[in-house]
Amino acid sequence: xxxxKLAVWKLASCDGCQLTLLDCExxxxxxxxxxxxxxxxxxxxxxxxxxxxxSLIEGSVTTEEDLHRVQHIRRVSxxxxxxxxCATAGGIQALRNFADVREFISVVYARPDYIxxxxxxxxxxxxxxVDFELRGCPIDKRQLLxxxxxxxxxxxxxxxxxxxxxxxxxxxxxxxxxxxGTPCLGPxxxxxxxxxxxxxxxxxxxxxxxxxxxxxxxLAGLPGVTRTFSDFQxxx
Amino acid sequence: xxxxxxxxxxxxxxxRADRAESVTLTLEPAEGLCPTxxxxxxxxxxxxxxxxxxxxxxxxxxxxxxxxxxxxAGAVSRALCRIEAGDLVGVRGPYGTPFDMGASAGMDVIxxxxxxxxxPLRPVIRELAAHPGRYGRLTLLVGARTPSGVLYxxxxxxxxxxxxxxxxxxxxxxxxxxxxxxxxxxVDQIAIGPRRTYAYVCGPEIMMRATADALVRRGVxxxxxxxxxxxxxxxxxGHCGHCQLGPLFTCVDGPVVTYDHAAPLLEVPQx
Amino acid sequence: MDKQPNPVLLDALDPxxxxxxxxxxxxxxxxxRDGVIRFAELSSAAESPTGWTDAQEPGRYRLRQEGxxxxxxxxxxxxxxxxxxxxxxxxxxxxxxPIEPEIDAPPTALIGLRACDLAALAVQDRVLGGSAAxxxxxxxLFLVAVDCATPSAVxxxxxxxxxxxxxxxxxxxxxxxxxxxxxxxxxxxERGAEILAALPHRASxxxxxxxxxxxxxxxxxxMEPRRFELDGVKEQVAAARTSPVWEEIASRCLTCANCTIVxxxxxxxxxxxxxxxxxxxxxxxxxxxxxFTFGFTELGGxxxxxxxxxxxxxxxxxxxxxxxDQFGEYGCVGCGRCVTWCPAGIDxxxxxxxxR
Numbered sequence: 001x002x003x004x005k006l007a008v009w010k011l012a013s014c015d016g017c018q019l020t021l022l023d024c025e026x027x028x029x030x031x032x033x034x035x036x037x038x039x040x041x042x043x044x045x046x047x048x049x050x051x052x053x054x055s056l057i058e059g060s061v062t063t064e065e066d067l068h069r070v071q072h073i074r075r076v077s078x079x080x081x082x083x084x085x086c087a088t089a090g091g092i093q094a095l096r097n098f099a100d101v102r103e104f105i106s107v108v109y110a111r112p113d114y115i116x117x118x119x120x121x122x123x124x125x126x127x128x129x130v131d132f133e134l135r136g137c138p139i140d141k142r143q144l145l146x147x148x149x150x151x152x153x154x155x156x157x158x159x160x161x162x163x164x165x166x167x168x169x170x171x172x173x174x175x176x177x178x179x180x181g182t183p184c185l186g187p188x189x190x191x192x193x194x195x196x197x198x199x200x201x202x203x204x205x206x207x208x209x210x211x212x213x214x215x216x217x218x219l220a221g222l223p224g225v226t227r228t229f230s231d232f233q234x235x236x
Numbered sequence: 237x238x239x240x241x242x243x244x245x246x247x248x249x250x251x252r253a254d255r256a257e258s259v260t261l262t263l264e265p266a267e268g269l270c271p272t273x274x275x276x277x278x279x280x281x282x283x284x285x286x287x288x289x290x291x292x293x294x295x296x297x298x299x300x301x302x303x304x305x306x307x308x309a310g311a312v313s314r315a316l317c318r319i320e321a322g323d324l325v326g327v328r329g330p331y332g333t334p335f336d337m338g339a340s341a342g343m344d345v346i347x348x349x350x351x352x353x354x355x356p357l358r359p360v361i362r363e364l365a366a367h368p369g370r371y372g373r374l375t376l377l378v379g380a381r382t383p384s385g386v387l388y389x390x391x392x393x394x395x396x397x398x399x400x401x402x403x404x405x406x407x408x409x410x411x412x413x414x415x416x417x418x419x420x421x422x423v424d425q426i427a428i429g430p431r432r433t434y435a436y437v438c439g440p441e442i443m444m445r446a447t448a449d450a451l452v453r454r455g456v457x458x459x460x461x462x463x464x465x466x467x468x469x470x471x472x473x474g475h476c477g478h479c480q481l482g483p484l485f486t487c488v489d490g491p492v493v494t495y496d497h498a499a500p501l502l503e504v505p506q507x
Numbered sequence: 508m509d510k511q512p513n514p515v516l517l518d519a520l521d522p523x524x525x526x527x528x529x530x531x532x533x534x535x536x537x538x539x540r541d542g543v544i545r546f547a548e549l550s551s552a553a554e555s556p557t558g559w560t561d562a563q564e565p566g567r568y569r570l571r572q573e574g575x576x577x578x579x580x581x582x583x584x585x586x587x588x589x590x591x592x593x594x595x596x597x598x599x600x601x602x603x604x605p606i607e608p609e610i611d612a613p614p615t616a617l618i619g620l621r622a623c624d625l626a627a628l629a630v631q632d633r634v635l636g637g638s639a640a641x642x643x644x645x646x647x648l649f650l651v652a653v654d655c656a657t658p659s660a661v662x663x664x665x666x667x668x669x670x671x672x673x674x675x676x677x678x679x680x681x682x683x684x685x686x687x688x689x690x691x692x693x694x695x696x697e698r699g700a701e702i703l704a705a706l707p708h709r710a711s712x713x714x715x716x717x718x719x720x721x722x723x724x725x726x727x728x729x730m731e732p733r734r735f736e737l738d739g740v741k742e743q744v745a746a747a748r749t750s751p752v753w754e755e756i757a758s759r760c761l762t763c764a765n766c767t768i769v770x771x772x773x774x775x776x777x778x779x780x781x782x783x784x785x786x787x788x789x790x791x792x793x794x795x796x797x798x799f800t801f802g803f804t805e806l807g808g809x810x811x812x813x814x815x816x817x818x819x820x821x822x823x824x825x826x827x828x829x830x831x832d833q834f835g836e837y838g839c840v841g842c843g844r845c846v847t848w849c850p851a852g853i854d855x856x857x858x859x860x861x862x863r
Contacts, residue, residue, distance in 0.1 A: 161802050170795060178568050288780070480821070
């Protein structure tokens with residue numbers, strides 16, 4: 001069997017998720033031994049030719065060019081996995097979806113006429129079929145390695161669809177909401193980070209996106225939770 | 237020491253791709269003998285590194301191994317379907333309650349199978365066919381989505397010596413000349429002596445309920461209709477909690493239960 | 508034990524901790540950490556939460572300094588479950604066959620368990636007794652119970668018939684008494700009696716026994732406002748399967764699974780399979796799961812219990828109804844952890860009453 005070819009692509013994003021792959025350090029050698037990293041501009045300017053067995057895509061679709069690129073990536077890739085909140089859900093830049101992007105451009109840029117962008121920031125899955133969506137802002141290193149291992153072994157990645165609370169309790173943290181009154185999005189957020197923030201006595205702010213079947217309305221109605229988030233709004 | 241959650245290595249003695257988009261494996265322990273099993277029981281089969289799923293035992297192979305039929309549906313079953321003769325898998329079990337073969341002695345027996353539901357009923361059918369004098373009239377009703385979705389076609393032909401066999405499909409092809417539609421229609425067509433009938437039913441839950449209801453309407457007592465339930469199972473030991481259906485741990489109190497126990501539970505949505 | 512010797516008085520805990528450590532146990536007991544009183548490994552009694560107490564109510568837990576008691580608090584967020592049924596264990600690795608790890612069951616002395624915790628261990632014994640790993644971890648425990656003097660506002664062990672006094676299932680049991688501060692200690696096993704005999708102790712007087720009885724009487728009285736009638740609850744909950752109350756509860760329930768994870772009897776687990784990236788060896792891990800997670804009942808790609816109402820119904824019905832069918836006893840011991848640690852403050856005692 002030939003060595004599987006891996007490609008890592010970037011659309012509109014901060015690079016943090018790709019960086020997670022480089023951050024793997026020790027495990028990166030194992031990855032490099034199992035796959036040919038054919039296209040990964042953040043690591044190497046070498047551009048290996050497709051087709052690729054596995055493409056990881058970071059970032060959301062925000063320009064015409066992105067649109068064409070995701071189509072191309074899909075065509076030259078056997079499996080497509082999106083990594084991170086931008087590629088999976090549209091990212092922070094999807095805030096534009098709730099307002100008029102042209103107004104933003106006119107306020108932010110000195111020469112708005114230089115800017116060519118789409119009205120909306122959209123996840124990759126809005127345009128092409130995606131084989132797996134890995135959540136997180138940024139993604140979690142363990143989960144990325146699990147996704148890579150799973151695709152190499154031809155199995156489904158073990159990425160539990162459970163609340164942050166499950167990981168938080170597993171780790172032995174006391175609930176920051178109940179014990180300290182700290183507002184926390186953990187109960188409505190998908191696990192994956194290992195309950196990083198609550199482990200340091202901070203509330204979860206939802207990097208891994210909504211829990212499937214989350215009851216966000218109830219959480220927002222709890223005393224303290226809406227108040228804190230609205231204080232945050234006002235302070236801004 | 238082998239702990240109760242540790243699979244035992246079994247070798248794939250033979251592998252047959254079925255017409256019905258399923259694969260039938262014969263599995264033998266890498267060392268030692270296969271434990272005995274009763275019709276209706278299942279094992280947990282482990283595809284190394286991928287996962288473990290419950291698969292019913294369909295019989296014994298020529299050299300004593302378990303014959304088990306798997307359809308590729310999820311990640312684990314897909315991996316098991318890809319497995320080749322000679323490969324190693326892990327097996328735990330057999331587990332679960334069996335079809336009670338003594339309960340139907342002296343009675344007319346109806347076996348009703350929907351799709352892959354014929355797999356756990358195969359040892360029931362073979363047991364009935366092996367002792368024709370012990371039972372009354374034998375009827376086998378089979379429902380499948382398509383004609384090619386009917387499991388064990390060659391054996392069906394052999395079983396016809398002992399059974400009145402009727403097969404119905406949802407989507408016929410050009411060559412199909414048999415009945416089309418639900419298996420419950422077959423129940424309505426056959427002669428049933430309600431006081432001397434026992435039924436073994438296996439298939440998708442909706443098919444089992446419809447079939448059992450049809451049999452009850454024909455006067456067969458719910459306590460003489462045995463079904464094989466399916467729920468998410470992780471352990472087979474009543475330890476993981478996943479397979480609960482009301483008071484039942486489906487893995488140890490089932491999978492085989494009689495309809496008088498199952499009906500009040502199955503009629504509650506999302507129980 | 509054939510004969511119950513008279514309880515004796517201990518003036519301090521340190522000799523006990525030292526004796527247990529010398530006896531080869533790691534000693535785990537309560538300590539103040541991260542704003543809660545929780546179990547941790549202790550090297551001396553100085554680490555115990557002397558003078559701290561907790562205030563608990565649905566969805567709220569706060570510590571404050573009050574009094575002189577070492578055990579003057581109610582249920583901790585953690586229970587003995589972490590030691591008998593750990594959150595994550597490796598079941599085996601597989602390289603052309605299984606390679607089983609040694610069962611990790613270090614001899615552990617748990618200090619400060621309440622009667623509800625002991626009851627929960629007895630429940631777990633019946634559920635998980637078939638697991639060799641569970642039995643090994645259970646057998647490695649030395650249990651030092653404390654009669655509960657300070658139940659919280661969410662406790663209801665008297666309703667479940669499990670407390671507040673530790674009656675059985677311990678090696679040693681203590682009643683903490685004040686003015687002067689002392690512990691009345693009794694043994695519940697041969698090895699408990701041996702340890703106790705070796706500790707510096709004094710004979711107890713009838714007044715000590717009367718003071719201990721007072722502790723239990725006061726604790727019982729504190730739970731009186733919350734007492735409910737257990738008789739009939741099994742049948743009533745089973746009969747409420749199609750009640751609209753489940754939907755109403757689901758509108759408040761976050762399905763976050765906190766209740767099940769803090770519950771000392773909830774035992775559900777899942778398994779995770781993986782392959783090592785470097786050597787390709789397979790591994791299977793068992794970890795805590797919950798009937799509140801979306802995929803818990805997945806069958807053919809869809810969950811059987813898709814709605815929050817169905818999931819809450821499963822949890823509460825299991826505790827108070829189907830557990831009795833399965834094991835001949837309730838799955839709830841009345842510790843109140845699920846009430847305190849529910850971020851939405853859902854009180855199962857209140858919900859139970861609405862369902863009857």
